[in-house]
Amino acid sequence: MAKIKKFFRYENVGMLFVLPAFLYMLAFVGYPIIHNIILSFQDVSAGNLVKGTRNFVLFDNYLELFGDSVFTTSLWNTLRFTVSCLVFQFIVGFALALFFSKRFSFAKPVRGILLVPWMIPITVTALMFKLLFATDIGIINFLLRSLHLIDKNIEWLTTPGTAMFALICANVWIGIPFNMILISTGLTTIPKELYESASIDGAGKVQTFWRITLPLLKPTIESVLILGFIYTFKVYDLVYVMTSGGPVNATHMLSTYSYKLSFEMFKYSKGSAVANVLLVILLFVGVFYIRATTEGEKE
Amino acid sequence: MKKRKLAALLTAVAMMTGILSGCGSKGAESAPAKDAPVADGAFAEQESAAGDAQLITIWYYWENEGHQATLDQLIQEYNGSQDQYAVTAKYVPFADFKKQLSIGASADELPDIAILDSPDHASYVDMGIFEDLTGKFNVDNYYEGTVNSCTVDGKLYGVPFGANCLALYYNEDMLTARGVNVPTTWAELKETAKALTTDSVSGLAFCSVQNEEGTFNFAPWLWSTGATSYDIDNENGVRALAFVQELINEGVMSKECINWTQGDVMNQFIAGNVAMMVNGPWQIPTMQSEAPGLNWKVTLIPKDTQYASVLGGENYAVVNGGNVDGALDFLTFATSEEKVKFMMNQFGYISADKTIAESQFAEDSPYYPFVEELNYAMPRGPLAEWPSVSDAISLAFNQVITGTATPEEAAAQAQATIDGIVN
Numbered sequence: 037m038a039k040i041k042k043f044f045r046y047e048n049v050g051m052l053f054v055l056p057a058f059l060y061m062l063a064f065v066g067y068p069i070i071h072n073i074i075l076s077f078q079d080v081s082a083g084n085l086v087k088g089t090r091n092f093v094l095f096d097n098y099l100e101l102f103g104d105s106v107f108t109t110s111l112w113n114t115l116r117f118t119v120s121c122l123v124f125q126f127i128v129g130f131a132l133a134l135f136f137s138k139r140f141s142f143a144k145p146v147r148g149i150l151l152v153p154w155m156i157p158i159t160v161t162a163l164m165f166k167l168l169f170a171t172d173i174g175i176i177n178f179l180l181r182s183l184h185l186i187d188k189n190i191e192w193l194t195t196p197g198t199a200m201f202a203l204i205c206a207n208v209w210i211g212i213p214f215n216m217i218l219i220s221t222g223l224t225t226i227p228k229e230l231y232e233s234a235s236i237d238g239a240g241k242v243q244t245f246w247r248i249t250l251p252l253l254k255p256t257i258e259s260v261l262i263l264g265f266i267y268t269f270k271v272y273d274l275v276y277v278m279t280s281g282g283p284v285n286a287t288h289m290l291s292t293y294s295y296k297l298s299f300e301m302f303k304y305s306k307g308s309a310v311a312n313v314l315l316v317i318l319l320f321v322g323v324f325y326i327r328a329t330t331e332g333e334k335e
Numbered sequence: 336m337k338k339r340k341l342a343a344l345l346t347a348v349a350m351m352t353g354i355l356s357g358c359g360s361k362g363a364e365s366a367p368a369k370d371a372p373v374a375d376g377a378f379a380e381q382e383s384a385a386g387d388a389q390l391i392t393i394w395y396y397w398e399n400e401g402h403q404a405t406l407d408q409l410i411q412e413y414n415g416s417q418d419q420y421a422v423t424a425k426y427v428p429f430a431d432f433k434k435q436l437s438i439g440a441s442a443d444e445l446p447d448i449a450i451l452d453s454p455d456h457a458s459y460v461d462m463g464i465f466e467d468l469t470g471k472f473n474v475d476n477y478y479e480g481t482v483n484s485c486t487v488d489g490k491l492y493g494v495p496f497g498a499n500c501l502a503l504y505y506n507e508d509m510l511t512a513r514g515v516n517v518p519t520t521w522a523e524l525k526e527t528a529k530a531l532t533t534d535s536v537s538g539l540a541f542c543s544v545q546n547e548e549g550t551f552n553f554a555p556w557l558w559s560t561g562a563t564s565y566d567i568d569n570e571n572g573v574r575a576l577a578f579v580q581e582l583i584n585e586g587v588m589s590k591e592c593i594n595w596t597q598g599d600v601m602n603q604f605i606a607g608n609v610a611m612m613v614n615g616p617w618q619i620p621t622m623q624s625e626a627p628g629l630n631w632k633v634t635l636i637p638k639d640t641q642y643a644s645v646l647g648g649e650n651y652a653v654v655n656g657g658n659v660d661g662a663l664d665f666l667t668f669a670t671s672e673e674k675v676k677f678m679m680n681q682f683g684y685i686s687a688d689k690t691i692a693e694s695q696f697a698e699d700s701p702y703y704p705f706v707e708e709l710n711y712a713m714p715r716g717p718l719a720e721w722p723s724v725s726d727a728i729s730l731a732f733n734q735v736i737t738g739t740a741t742p743e744e745a746a747a748q749a750q751a752t753i754d755g756i757v758n
Contacts, residue, residue: 082459172589279594283736284545299433
């Protein structure tokens with residue numbers, strides 16, 4: 037009896053609370069990841085998925101990847117896509133958040149409307165942008181032609197360089213509201229008194245921004261950037277619908293290339309190796325995020 | 336204090352059981368949902384009437400409602416004709432079909448029968464999930480290409496469901512207005528397309544997406560030169576790639592074709608944005624209902640040195656872990672001449688059985704040219720690694736269309752990839 041009582045001490049009951057989530061994570065997050073890691077060290081293809089022996093080939097799949105030009109392109113694409121998107125959506129999102137933190141009529145409803153891009157399913161957004169950027173029937177070419185900025189239609193989605201630009205535009209459009217709303221929330225946590233006393237001391241707008249707003253927003257900005265990185269880095273549906281990795285593999289991301297290898301070409305092991313590269317990169321970012329947020333809490 | 340702890344504990348336990356039972360009941364519920372028949376009501380009746388009939392499951396990927404209703408009708412007739420087996424069908428979207436079969440294969444949750452795209456057949460045979468059907472069906476009268484697509488190492492692993500191929504559709508009014516004739520050679524095709532191209536109309540279009548669908552549409556051009564899918568880096572292969580590049584560079588075909596599926600191409604054609612297109616017979620029912628006033632005809636794809644087209648269509652395959660006897664019984668029923676005729680006419684397909692196909696359509700039917708084209712149609716593969724070969728080919732024509740490589744470079748690169756796969 038005493039033992040049972042001892043077991044149900046406060047901390048142990050806490051562990052019981054964690055248990056359901058832990059088991060859930062183990063089954064639905066842990067198992068697939070471990071399975072995927074094992075798969076990437078084997079030589080599984082159509083021939084031995086069901087029957088036949090699966091040989092362990094250790095790092096062969098990974099070594100093969102680094103000699104594969106489509107893989108290196110997709111790794112580079114994923115990085116530049118993520119960085120470009122983060123920069124633009126952060127700057128515009130920040131500016132909008134500052135703008136809507138001012139009190140003026142319609143500030144709140146308009147800010148609400150700006151959230152719409154974040155709520156639309158990504159497939160819908162992707163189809164919309166695919167039509168906007170279409171060569172002959174797209175409204176973007178129509179506008180540019182009407183303004184006499186171009187003579188000939190730009191082949192946005194069928195030229196490697198511009199296709200990436202179109203993808204970034206679409207993703208920035210989705211990402212802006214996400215950045216705006218998180219930074220807006222961060223702004224409301226800064227005490228008004230700080231601004232009041234700063235203005236009494238004679239600080240200008242620019243000075244207040246650099247000395248008060250930015251330093252106090254640091255934890256928020258860190259979260260926004262890191263979460264944004266994770267969301268953007270694993271982009272899949274947008275690319276799949278808009279370009280499917282084309283033209284000529286120019287816009288393949290790690291995620292789309294992994295899917296293509298596994299489910300279109302039946303190279304399961306190679307596909308899972310690509311997925312694991314994605315996982316390792318995101319794991320680093322994730323660890324960085326946890327460290328950044330826990331440090332923020334300690335302060 | 337004690338009470339609070341107890342409450343906390345109880346909550347934790349409740350949450351645990353919630354999760355566990357949640358999983359359990361979910362599993363139980365999803366099982367019948369997975370095998371949901373096309374028509375729920377009809378199936379329920381069947382089940383109660385048949386009692387302990389054995390379940391036979393079919394997977395298919397036709398999104399066309401007419402196709403689904405036709406398959407359902409066939410299944411109901413079969414279920415009504417005997418009480419040993421009860422067949423149900425499950426729709427799996429085409430984009431997910433390969434993935435679902437792969438996942439099903441590794442998780443041991445496969446249907447008893449799959450109706451799958453013919454070029455993928457060999458890959459799944461290689462996976463070892465299909466039953467050897469040699470000697471169980473008489474396929475002597477079938478088109479050679481269709482039988483080859485489900486034959487591996489001399490053994491028959493499936494039964495062709497129906498055949499289709501690509502041919503050239505043309506907008507007759509546009510041709511008449513410009514006073515040009517129906518093209519029969521590549522040179523004529525280019526001239527005709529040039530004459531038909533205006534500011535708002537492209538002379539020619541065919542799907543050039545960088546995947547199996549695109550390879551399917553490029554194959555007739557490649558094969559017409561005498562090149563094969565495995566031997567591209569030669570005069571013939573380069574000529575095919577150069578021809579496609581010329582069509583793009585001279586503006587008679589839109590570069591957007593690399594983003595157009597066959598359905599998109601058909602929509603552009605019936606909207607009057609495209610004067611000629613390469614497409615398959617399955618578009619005919621839609622075209623007739625969406626654009627009844629459009630005056631179009633079908634002819635053979637113009638040739639370089641020989642007429643060529645590509646064979647498409649589905650095959651029935653029997654999965655070897657499932658209820659093989661039941662599956663065979665259903666297939667025997669479904670491949671009888673009467674049923675094949677019924678299915679093919681409803682689908683707008685051409686029978687894979689030569690004798691049925693030749694009497695299937697009247698000479699003035701839009702389907703008729705496809706029967707003629709079928710004589711020149713060759714299958715892709717069959718090869719377990721076909722998806723990789725197809726990927727190399729589709730990369731090559733995308734490179735020349737986008738101008739990122741010359742035909743010579745693209746051909747050499749594709750050949751290097753293909754040699755690495757085949758040899």
